Amino acid sequence: MAKTDPPADHSIPRHIAIIMDGNGRWARARGLPRLAGHRAGTENLRRIIEACVEVGVKYLTIYAFSTENWSRPQDEVQGLMGIFDEVFERELAELHRQGARLNHIGRLEGMRPSLREKVLKGMQITKDNDRLVLSVAFNYGGRDEIVDAIKAIIAAGTPTEQVNAELVSQHLYTAGIPDPDLIIRTSGEQRISNFLLWQAAYAEWIFPETFWPDFGREQLLAAIEQYGQRERRYGKVLES
Numbered sequence: 001m002a003k004t005d006p007p008a009d010h011s012i013p014r015h016i017a018i019i020m021d022g023n024g025r026w027a028r029a030r031g032l033p034r035l036a037g038h039r040a041g042t043e044n045l046r047r048i049i050e051a052c053v054e055v056g057v058k059y060l061t062i063y064a065f066s067t068e069n070w071s072r073p074q075d076e077v078q079g080l081m082g083i084f085d086e087v088f089e090r091e092l093a094e095l096h097r098q099g100a101r102l103n104h105i106g107r108l109e110g111m112r113p114s115l116r117e118k119v120l121k122g123m124q125i126t127k128d129n130d131r132l133v134l135s136v137a138f139n140y141g142g143r144d145e146i147v148d149a150i151k152a153i154i155a156a157g158t159p160t161e162q163v164n165a166e167l168v169s170q171h172l173y174t175a176g177i178p179d180p181d182l183i184i185r186t187s188g189e190q191r192i193s194n195f196l197l198w199q200a201a202y203a204e205w206i207f208p209e210t211f212w213p214d215f216g217r218e219q220l221l222a223a224i225e226q227y228g229q230r231e232r233r234y235g236k237v238l239e240s
């Protein structure tokens with residue numbers, strides 16, 4: 001198989017989630033401000049979405065901004081908000097053309113109104129697309145998500161005996177989306193960082209050393225290839 005050929009169908013994960021780490025270090029290595037790294041990371045995201053559509057990944061979830069990221073220096077936070085505002089406006093038509101459905105996971109109420117409106121509009125415009133579901137985790141925290149699910153279950157007056165894993169899944173921000181098969185965290189860091197805590201239960205993890213802006217199509221295909229060689233056991237013993 002040529003290096004650039006997509007892997008065979010059976011090894012394609014249905015759902016890939018990505019912690020896009022290393023924008024800041026990518027910029028520092030080039031003597032650039034951190035925001036230049038986030039801009040380069042945004043450009044890369046376009047390549048990765050394209051590659052996912054091309055190879056038939058059905059769900060892509062990206063960690064764009066965590067509930068903890070608000071504590072970064074204010075100029076970086078404001079710069080990032082500006083980038084998100086621009087990107088949601090500029091890339092929506094292309095996402096739509098590719099047949100991707102935009103989805104948001106996290107707390108919408110924490111977003112500035114202009115951004116919130118763009119995200120809601122994007123979700124509305126793309127709601128019937130079915131080639132890829134792109135979930136953007138923004139103002140997202142895995143623990144908050146579980147807490148919100150518990151609150152909703154209690155508020156609905158659910159009898160204790162009806163509380164099970166399936167019910168919890170149905171109350172998460174990701175309700176209706178299958179759990180990720182593969183989670184990639186770029187830049188060599190090996191932590192979960194409050195991302196998809198519940199949904200990651202049986203995911204395969206890959207930790208490439210590459211900083212996110214350089215993690216392009218080839219690297220994604222290599223990660224999918226690696227995933228295809230893993231044996232997923234879900235806690236069981238596979239018969240030989």
Ligand code: FPP
Nearest residue numbers: 020021022023024025038041042045064087
């Ligand atoms: C981590 O790099 C990246 C982020 C905090 C998220 C920002 C992601 C983007 C701008 C990509 C585009 C996303 C959207 C939705 C348009 P870091 O700053 O933690 O890097 P470092 O660990 O090297 O400092």
